[in-house]
Amino acid sequence: DLGYINGKFVQLDERVIPIEERGHQFGDGVYEVIQCYNGQPFMLEEHLQRLLESCEAIKLPISETLEDFRTLILTGIEKAELQYGKVYLQVTRGIAVRNHPFPDVPVSISMTLKDTEPLAEGYRVNGVHAITHDDERWAKCYIKSLNLLPNILAKQEAQEAGCFEAILVRNGFISEGTSSNIYMVKDGAVITTPLSNHILAGITRMAVIQAAEELNIPFVERYFSPKELLEADEVFMTSTLVEVLPIVKIDGTVIDKGVPGEITKKLYMQYQELKKKALV
Numbered sequence: 001d002l003g004y005i006n007g008k009f010v011q012l013d014e015r016v017i018p019i020e021e022r023g024h025q026f027g028d029g030v031y032e033v034i035q036c037y038n039g040q041p042f043m044l045e046e047h048l049q050r051l052l053e054s055c056e057a058i059k060l061p062i063s064e065t066l067e068d069f070r071t072l073i074l075t076g077i078e079k080a081e082l083q084y085g086k087v088y089l090q091v092t093r094g095i096a097v098r099n100h101p102f103p104d105v106p107v108s109i110s111m112t113l114k115d116t117e118p119l120a121e122g123y124r125v126n127g128v129h130a131i132t133h134d135d136e137r138w139a140k141c142y143i144k145s146l147n148l149l150p151n152i153l154a155k156q157e158a159q160e161a162g163c164f165e166a167i168l169v170r171n172g173f174i175s176e177g178t179s180s181n182i183y184m185v186k187d188g189a190v191i192t193t194p195l196s197n198h199i200l201a202g203i204t205r206m207a208v209i210q211a212a213e214e215l216n217i218p219f220v221e222r223y224f225s226p227k228e229l230l231e232a233d234e235v236f237m238t239s240t241l242v243e244v245l246p247i248v249k250i251d252g253t254v255i256d257k258g259v260p261g262e263i264t265k266k267l268y269m270q271y272q273e274l275k276k277k278a279l280v
């Protein structure tokens with residue numbers, strides 16, 4: 001495991017953030033999480049493109065290019081000797097006396113590189129449980145912002161209910177999970193919430209659309225209600241860290257037969273193929 005802050009690699013427990021740092025005090029920044037397989041970051045370009053878009057959306061004046069970030073991450077992976085693990089990359093509006101308007105200081109770039117274990121096999125084989133929860137977040141959820149309080153509160157409620165994820169509901173329709181995108185399968189078609197300001201454009205979502213295309217599985221982007229979700233043939237979630245994960249029970253209601261569905265399994269397998277092709 002290794003850390004990085006503004007030009008130098010550090011130990012993870014080194015004290016490097018001054019109290020008056022805007023990520024720390026305001027959550028004034030954005031981030032990315034990238035999964036590393038066999039020492040290689042998967043869909044790195046896409047993650048970095050989204051990071052640049054998040055920076056632009058909150059008017060963070062970064063001078064680093066996608067290429068600069070790529071070099072930084074690859075250097076970090078090498079230094080940390082990371083094989084299977086996750087890279088967390090964060091950009092904030094820097095270190096300045098606490099005051100709301102933008103300061104004229106350099107942005108702060110920090111990163112952690114951590115060895116991780118793959119998701120417990122039981123979750124994949126049996127599927128996970130979820131709750132539904134009001135989407136109490138702001139109107140710009142397409143930005144991968146550091147402000148995660150509503151996500152954290154909903155996730156905690158899920159955990160306290162013995163569940164893995166909270167599925168967020170806005171204006172009567174499913175938006176996404178607290179840290180995932182949500183899908184249902186009905187009559188052979190995969191259905192997911194359309195991209196808008198209210199959800200994050202998941203990188204795994206992008207890969208799953210490609211996987212569905214390769215498998216000739218119909219893929220539809222449309223809004224769906226919690227009621228439709230409970231009556232679906234299959235439900236699953238995606239994220240960089242969980243990949244494609246079946247959800248078999250929501251708010252105590254069993255989805256179909258209560259076991260991972262066939263289309264979910266096929267998409268998971270095709271996602272593994274995409275990884276194999278991308279990683280040497």
Ligand code: PMP
Nearest residue numbers: 179180181200202203204239240
């Ligand atoms: N939505 C939210 C709110 C998230 O935090 C995440 C995790 N980054 C996702 C969706 C899934 O995105 P990705 O597939 O890029 O990890």
